[in-house]
Amino acid sequence: MSQYVRPEILALQGYVPGEQPKDPRIIKLNTNENPYPPTEAIQGAIEEVLRRGLQRYPDPMAEAFRHRAGELLGFEPSWILCGNGSDDILTIATRTFVGSGQGVRLPYPSYILYNTLAAIQGAYAEEVFFEKDWSLPEQFAAAREGLRLVFLANPNSPSGTVVPPKVVAQWAERLPCPILVDEAYADFADENCLELVRHSEKVMVSRSLSKSYALAGLRFGFIVAQPHLIEQMAKVKDSYNCDALSIAVATAAIGDQNWLARTRAKIVATRRRLTEGMRSLGFDVVDSQANFTWNVHSHFSAKALYQGLKERGVLVRYMDYPGWGDGLRITVGTDDQIELCLAAMKEMVQGGVI
């Protein structure tokens, strides 16, 4: 059967998503979801869509969202393109800029989807390793034959660390191609690269409603880039890549900035408790600007700790990056969830259970 399949696809590993356990009692800290319910404003938006009915096709460009988000972020709608989650946006951008035999650059360790998207295009993916302090070498901005797109998750996953916008601006000047700054977690960070887009056609910023707006189940994301690039990317997307419900819900959600500020403040406060709690148990935890932390222990195996936590009803993400090392990525849940996670961890680390 497989003789019909393109060799690039046969060679793909396929993305292995974080576990989604059925048991609701499991404390789920493995996929960076928001522990709080989304704004109640989405209720009315859903009812309104149902009142109008779903028999018509949705707005192909999601104009309602483009206008609302544009007002809030200070951009004209022509600078915004919406997607079925920001993964859809990453796919659209890769298809728009990268042809077969050409290439993308990405940091390592980072979001694995970038490699997959390059492979699907039949393009090379050049991984540039983070330094031990989670900075990137200058080589990240070097020109290279065939280089067509650079990905930068900022804040990065799994570290939660940020490359300062000043540095990104300098890189963009040196690079021969656009840099797509994936800001899936930027609402939890102190700085972001949105302003750079205004001044450089080489900086594009993608955002997601999955994490900060607590809407991972909805699938909505968007990209901000200069209008002439948005126009080209719009040609590549599915005609109706966002459905009527998701457009209405996303528009209502981004409209409630008070909800975002309150939720962000809670998560940032809990992030501090998690970081300090893990450090007091002897973990090496880099300061995070996202809704998760990256935890490494010099004495205990990350895999054994992951298993031990799971047996105690706490699910975190065990990550193993060949050539870099392994560790635990822990999502910032509610205070209660993090307390239980820390207690289970303490039992293992200090109780000699592991």
Ligand SMILES: *Cc1c(COP(=O)(O)O)cnc(C)c1O
């Ligand atoms: C979660 C995540 C995304 C994808 O977000 P969706 O909008 O749910 O598709 C993109 N980039 C990074 C780095 C992420 O962690």
